[in-house]
Amino acid sequence: MDYILTYSLYVVVLSLLMGISTWKLFKKMGYNPLFAFVPFYNYLIIQKETKHPKWWVAMAYLPIIGPIMMTVFHLFLMRHFGKSKFTQVLLTVILPFIYLATVNYSKDAEVESEDELYLTEEEKNAKKKDTFAGSITFAVVFATIVHIFVTQPFGIPTGSMERTLLVGDFLFVNKWSYGYRMPMRPVAIPFLQGTIMDTGQKGNPKDDPKSYVDAVKLPYWRLFQFNKPQKNDIVVFNYPQDSVHTAIDRKDPYVKRCVAVAGDVIEMRAGRLFVNGKPETILGDQQEQHKFIAHAGSQLDVPALYNKYGFLPLQEIQTNEGFVYDFQGLTDQIAKEIKALPQIIDMKEHIWDKDSAAIGYKLNAARDAYTKNIDTTQSIFPINKKWNQDWYGPLKIPKKGDVVTLNQETLPEYQWIISEYEHNKLENRNGKIFINGQETNQYTIKQDYYMMIGDNRDASLDARFFGFVPEENIVGKPMFTWMSLQGAFKDSSSTYQAPFKVRWDRMFKATNTGEVYKTSYWWVAVAILVLFFGWEFFVNLFKKKKQED
Incomplete structure (x- = not known):
C-alpha cells in the first residue's frame, strides 16, 4: 500500500x-x-x-x-x-x-x-x-x-561458486522466481546497476556518478510471491552491506547458494557444513571445494592443469626447497589426482584452527609459513565471535515474528537487522539498548533472512562475513547461462591468467536444477529474436497494407 x-x-x-x-x-x-x-x-x-x-x-x-x-x-x-x-x-x-x-x-x-x-x-x-x-x-x-x-543478465567475475558456476559465465536471472520486486528507484539509466562509471581505486566509490536519482524513491514491495528461497537454491541477491548505494535494488549483485533459510541453524565443522545438526545435501551439479596447500620439488605445469581441470585459482611461491602451491578451490577428487603427481612432496587440506577469529591469510615464501592476518574490512560475522570459515556457529537464521533477546553479547548479531535492514534508530548507550528512543531488551524480527554461502568454501566472501541476507534483497534465481567466456575476468586470487576462449558447451544451459546434465535453452534465444524482429516485420507490413488501402 x-x-x-x-x-x-x-x-x-x-x-x-x-x-x-x-x-x-x-x-x-x-x-x-x-x-x-x-x-x-x-x-x-x-x-x-x-x-x-x-x-x-x-x-x-x-x-x-x-x-x-x-x-x-x-x-x-x-x-x-x-x-x-x-x-x-x-x-x-x-x-x-x-x-x-x-x-x-x-x-x-x-x-x-x-x-x-x-x-x-x-x-x-x-x-x-x-x-x-x-x-x-x-x-x-x-x-x-x-x-x-522479466529477466536480467549478470556476469560471474569471481570463483566463489566454482565449479557450479564458472568465472566468465553470464547468466539470465528470473526476477519472478520469488515474486517480482518492484523497482525502488524509478528514475534511473537503463541497463546500469549502481554507478555510471568507476572513477578509479584511489577515489572514494561513494563519489562515483550514480546511475539513478536517489532522491526519487519508492518503498519495498514484492508482487506474486508464491515461493521463497529454499535450501540448495542458487540465488542472486543484492549485497546487504554495500555502503556505497543506499537503494537496496542498486546494491552490488551477488550469487551464492542458499544453504539455510529462516529458522534453520547453521554450523561449519572443520570446513564441512551442517544445517539443523545434519550434514548438508550435495546436489548432482554442486561441486563443493576446499583449500589445499601443496609442496612440490619442482614447478608444476599449471597451464596443463588448467586445461585438464578448468578453474584452478592458486598462488605459486618458489622456495629454497622447491615450490609452494595454495589451491583455493579443489574438489576432493581433483585434490587426490594432483596429490598423485610425481612433483608433489605432500599436500593437505587447509583447515583453520578452532576458536581462531582471524579471516585474512598470507602464504609466505618460507615453507609451512602460512600465517593469518586480521582484516577489519571483512570481519567474521558476528564480530564478537571467535569463528572462522571452517569453524562457524552454531547460528540461528532469524525468521519473521521471532522475538530475540538483546544484550551486549547478542547485539552484534542483530544490529544490522534492526538499524539497516528494518530501518530503526538503534542506540547503545552506557550498556543500555534503545530502539527508536525506547529502552528495550528484545526485538521482533520483521522479515525472513537467509544464509548464502559459495560452493567454493575457502574462496568465497559470503554470509559468514557479511551476515544474514534480508528477504527484500533477493533478486531471483538464475535460469540459464547465455554466454561463457574463459579468461573474461582477471582472477585476483590466482597468479595464473587463464587463456581466453568461448565455452560453447555451457551456453544456454540451465542452472540451479541440481542435475548433472543440464537442459538446453537455445529455444529461448530463438524465441526472443523471433519476437523482436517479427514484431517489427508485422508492424511494417501492417503499415504498408494500410497505406495501399
Whole structure:
C-alpha cells in the first residue's frame, strides 16, 4: 500500500508539472487545456497529434521506462511545434518541463503542418529520420522492459561458486522466481546497476556518478510471491552491506547458494557444513571445494592443469626447497589426482584452527609459513565471535515474528537487522539498548533472512562475513547461462591468467536444477529474436497494407 501511495504521489506531481508547462500548447492544438493535467490522457493526445503508436502511452508512468517514454513524448510535442534544432532537442531532454514551459508561454509557438503534400525534401528526410529514431526507441524500450520486469543478465567475475558456476559465465536471472520486486528507484539509466562509471581505486566509490536519482524513491514491495528461497537454491541477491548505494535494488549483485533459510541453524565443522545438526545435501551439479596447500620439488605445469581441470585459482611461491602451491578451490577428487603427481612432496587440506577469529591469510615464501592476518574490512560475522570459515556457529537464521533477546553479547548479531535492514534508530548507550528512543531488551524480527554461502568454501566472501541476507534483497534465481567466456575476468586470487576462449558447451544451459546434465535453452534465444524482429516485420507490413488501402 505504501508503494502505491508513494507512486501515486509521483504521478500527481508529474501531471501537475506537465499541465503547468504545456496547457497553452494543448489549447493551440484544439483541446481543452485542462487535458494537459490529466495523467496518461495528456500523452495520448500528443501521440494522436504526432501520429505515433498510441500504445506507448501505457508505459509513460512505469518505473525507469517512464522517464524514457516521457522524454520521447516531449520531443514529439516540441517537433509538432517546430522545435527540432539540436539545442532545442537538448533542452527538451535535459530540462524538460522548464523548456516546455518556455515554449508554452511564448507567443510564436504554432502547430506546424505535417501534410506530406506540403513537406519540403528536407522535411521529408527529417521525417524518415524520425521513423528510424522511433525504431531505435522501440528497441531500447523493449530491451529495457525485459531487463527490468522479466529477466536480467549478470556476469560471474569471481570463483566463489566454482565449479557450479564458472568465472566468465553470464547468466539470465528470473526476477519472478520469488515474486517480482518492484523497482525502488524509478528514475534511473537503463541497463546500469549502481554507478555510471568507476572513477578509479584511489577515489572514494561513494563519489562515483550514480546511475539513478536517489532522491526519487519508492518503498519495498514484492508482487506474486508464491515461493521463497529454499535450501540448495542458487540465488542472486543484492549485497546487504554495500555502503556505497543506499537503494537496496542498486546494491552490488551477488550469487551464492542458499544453504539455510529462516529458522534453520547453521554450523561449519572443520570446513564441512551442517544445517539443523545434519550434514548438508550435495546436489548432482554442486561441486563443493576446499583449500589445499601443496609442496612440490619442482614447478608444476599449471597451464596443463588448467586445461585438464578448468578453474584452478592458486598462488605459486618458489622456495629454497622447491615450490609452494595454495589451491583455493579443489574438489576432493581433483585434490587426490594432483596429490598423485610425481612433483608433489605432500599436500593437505587447509583447515583453520578452532576458536581462531582471524579471516585474512598470507602464504609466505618460507615453507609451512602460512600465517593469518586480521582484516577489519571483512570481519567474521558476528564480530564478537571467535569463528572462522571452517569453524562457524552454531547460528540461528532469524525468521519473521521471532522475538530475540538483546544484550551486549547478542547485539552484534542483530544490529544490522534492526538499524539497516528494518530501518530503526538503534542506540547503545552506557550498556543500555534503545530502539527508536525506547529502552528495550528484545526485538521482533520483521522479515525472513537467509544464509548464502559459495560452493567454493575457502574462496568465497559470503554470509559468514557479511551476515544474514534480508528477504527484500533477493533478486531471483538464475535460469540459464547465455554466454561463457574463459579468461573474461582477471582472477585476483590466482597468479595464473587463464587463456581466453568461448565455452560453447555451457551456453544456454540451465542452472540451479541440481542435475548433472543440464537442459538446453537455445529455444529461448530463438524465441526472443523471433519476437523482436517479427514484431517489427508485422508492424511494417501492417503499415504498408494500410497505406495501399
